[in-house]
Amino acid sequence: MSSLGDESNPLRVAIVGSGPSGFYATEALIKSSLIVEIDLIERLPAPFGLVRNGVAPDHPKLKQAIKVYKKVAQNPEFNFVGNVTVGVDIKAEELQQTHHAVIYTCGAETDRRLGIPGEDLPGSHTATEFVGWYNGHPDYRDRTFDLSHETAVVIGQGNVAADVARILAKSVDELKQTDIAQHALDVLAESRVRTIYVVGRRGPAQAKFASKELKEFLEIENCRPYIDPAELELNEASQLEIDSKEGRGNKKNIEIFHQFAGSEDTGKQRVCIATFLKSPLRLEGEGRLQKIIFETNELSGEPFRQSAKGTGQTTEIDCGIMFRSIGYNGVPIEGVPFYERWGTIPNDAGRITSEQGGATVPGLYTAGWIKRGPSGIIGTNRACAVETVEALLEDVGELDTDKPGREGLYKILNSNNVSYIDYAQWEKIDAAEVAAGELKSKPREKFTRRTEMLEVAGS
Amino acid sequence: MTTVVTENCKGCRFTDCVAVCPVACFHYDDEMLYIDPDVCIDCSACIPECPVEAIFEEDDIPEGQEHWTEINADKAPDLPLIEEPMDPLPEAEERKADLGF
Ligand SMILES: Cc1cc2nc3c(=O)[nH]c(=O)nc-3n(C[C@H](O)[C@H](O)[C@H](O)COP(=O)(O)OP(=O)(O)OC[C@H]3O[C@@H](n4cnc5c(N)ncnc54)[C@H](O)[C@@H]3O)c2cc1C
Ligand SMILES: NC(=O)c1ccc[n+]([C@@H]2O[C@H](COP(=O)([O-])OP(=O)(O)OC[C@H]3O[C@@H](n4cnc5c(N)ncnc54)[C@H](OP(=O)(O)O)[C@@H]3O)[C@@H](O)[C@H]2O)c1
Ligand code: SF4
Ligand code: SF4
Numbered sequence: 001m002s003s004l005g006d007e008s009n010p011l012r013v014a015i016v017g018s019g020p021s022g023f024y025a026t027e028a029l030i031k032s033s034l035i036v037e038i039d040l041i042e043r044l045p046a047p048f049g050l051v052r053n054g055v056a057p058d059h060p061k062l063k064q065a066i067k068v069y070k071k072v073a074q075n076p077e078f079n080f081v082g083n084v085t086v087g088v089d090i091k092a093e094e095l096q097q098t099h100h101a102v103i104y105t106c107g108a109e110t111d112r113r114l115g116i117p118g119e120d121l122p123g124s125h126t127a128t129e130f131v132g133w134y135n136g137h138p139d140y141r142d143r144t145f146d147l148s149h150e151t152a153v154v155i156g157q158g159n160v161a162a163d164v165a166r167i168l169a170k171s172v173d174e175l176k177q178t179d180i181a182q183h184a185l186d187v188l189a190e191s192r193v194r195t196i197y198v199v200g201r202r203g204p205a206q207a208k209f210a211s212k213e214l215k216e217f218l219e220i221e222n223c224r225p226y227i228d229p230a231e232l233e234l235n236e237a238s239q240l241e242i243d244s245k246e247g248r249g250n251k252k253n254i255e256i257f258h259q260f261a262g263s264e265d266t267g268k269q270r271v272c273i274a275t276f277l278k279s280p281l282r283l284e285g286e287g288r289l290q291k292i293i294f295e296t297n298e299l300s301g302e303p304f305r306q307s308a309k310g311t312g313q314t315t316e317i318d319c320g321i322m323f324r325s326i327g328y329n330g331v332p333i334e335g336v337p338f339y340e341r342w343g344t345i346p347n348d349a350g351r352i353t354s355e356q357g358g359a360t361v362p363g364l365y366t367a368g369w370i371k372r373g374p375s376g377i378i379g380t381n382r383a384c385a386v387e388t389v390e391a392l393l394e395d396v397g398e399l400d401t402d403k404p405g406r407e408g409l410y411k412i413l414n415s416n417n418v419s420y421i422d423y424a425q426w427e428k429i430d431a432a433e434v435a436a437g438e439l440k441s442k443p444r445e446k447f448t449r450r451t452e453m454l455e456v457a458g459s
Numbered sequence: 460m461t462t463v464v465t466e467n468c469k470g471c472r473f474t475d476c477v478a479v480c481p482v483a484c485f486h487y488d489d490e491m492l493y494i495d496p497d498v499c500i501d502c503s504a505c506i507p508e509c510p511v512e513a514i515f516e517e518d519d520i521p522e523g524q525e526h527w528t529e530i531n532a533d534k535a536p537d538l539p540l541i542e543e544p545m546d547p548l549p550e551a552e553e554r555k556a557d558l559g560f
Contacts, residue, residue, distance in 0.1 A: 020481065061500050062500050062501070062502055064482070064500050065481045065482055065500060065502075068481065068482050068483065210503060212501075248512075249507070252519075377503075377504050378502055378504070379479040379480055379481035379502055379504030380479055380504060381481075382478065382479060382481055383478040383479050386478065
């Protein structure tokens, strides 16, 4: 009798989501000793997840991770099924019927809320929307951002907050030769923003910026980074944090913050101010955002466990636009277990469990942000996906052997009238984007509408 | 700018760094690892993974170790690629302790 994973019965795996974790899971399966067939399903007509739609346009080197994914896609075991949303165009249960195993690598596509009054006033936005918009993600194509007020505020001090502040700070000349979407460039060209506040609820030693991201602020042509030197005084626990080995990144950040504090005013058009120990209490304005009221915090707790506690004192910032950048959140897919509190799929080292801490569900796996939560950089997802694939390979003996794979998948999609695209069709879209970019000395000009993409794909 | 493996990796070769590299740009010889600067995308994922703090961004290399930038660039392209972690060299734990980690 043949066993699962040999020539007569290849291991048929559906992977849901074509970001880094989807591609690294694909790669690990192809490298295994088994014969495999992979169907990588993606809800957009374009692959690569947040490397295409999240990583900032002015970080082209990081986007070269895509070269690795393009190489993975050349393997005969690989098949791309684009423009298909699992849970909408095909049910999760149906995929379990067509494939021996399903790996969910669908990322964390929504955002967290502050949960404060005024959060839904016009002018209050999420980093998620803004990032999707400037990167040309079709879902965010028609968002509007009013940059007519002099002051913008970013809430949160992680690398996404740094990206948002930097895009607001840079001149159009610094952005126009990147793959930033044209509609965003046009709006940024008219921006009247002069002051950008980046507000943290804890102190400078707890900011989650990568030092490299911070250093970039010293190089921006028309924007001076600044911090009030008094804000850089550290309490004892924070000093212990930065003096310890685990705090070496934070120590570097503090050094760069001191450079900000000492930066000279050379008359640059814009200033980007980092400020600490402030939590937004409420957003106010008549008909639209006009000011944010903050409560001043103090830190308490052991080193590396310090939390922000309100002091009762308040300060305010007048502004016309705010972006909250306080973390992403997973979106549940119908028929797949979901742990609301963490916004993740509950799992045990990659094996999906019926609930948090529950029993594993045979044949279901997960990797990437939807497995671990929305933190970690591109490479983190490689180790994460490898762990998941190792678990899957250990379980192969116990999986149902009789599954139609690709053929069954296409049958369902066809009967549901879903117009999916394959990898060759994506390559047409890719080539057309690059060609459109060439005319403007950009690496590519992205299509920002699904209909345009599907037309080019000939679907 | 690139990312560089320095002296501390010598004789120890823990390969924690390799598991998180998104683009497979580490190469190895009998002694240590090297990063191919033409492939590395400077994502810094490997830096915090190294138990002996051997990896640095180029403009952050401690004094006296700057020559490693050139050594990485010279050696990496001709050496075999390492894509999966492998066992540390036998004397690795001892060396790690000697280095004060
Ligand atoms: C704004 C931003 C900037 C970043 N910049 C950097 C950086 O500079 N350097 C770095 O190393 N890391 C960066 N990161 C982190 C990095 O992007 C993530 O670690 C990584 O993309 C997570 O990979 P993933 O595969 O889990 O999720 P994603 O990349 O989000 O991929 C998930 C994919 O699943 C698809 N999908 C979702 N739901 C479905 C469904 N129901 N059916 C089918 N498909 C679905 C989505 O369309 C998407 O393509 C950044 C993150 C963000 C948010
Ligand atoms: N260049 C790069 O390498 C790059 C670029 C972009 C993103 N990424 C990665 O992608 C991941 C996601 O980034 P991220 O910036 O979204 O997340 P993050 O690093 O977790 O930062 C979230 C920030 O929001 C703050 N926050 C959370 N809840 C808050 C609240 N209720 N009120 C006020 N502030 C609040 C956090 O403060 P506390 O610390 O107090 O919780 C923190 O400063 C990270 O791992 C990041 O490194 C990397
Ligand atoms: S983790 Fe550090 S010591 Fe180990 S191989 Fe990588 S660079 Fe060398
Ligand atoms: S910086 Fe990133 S790309 Fe370069 S070697 Fe380290 S993990 Fe690999």
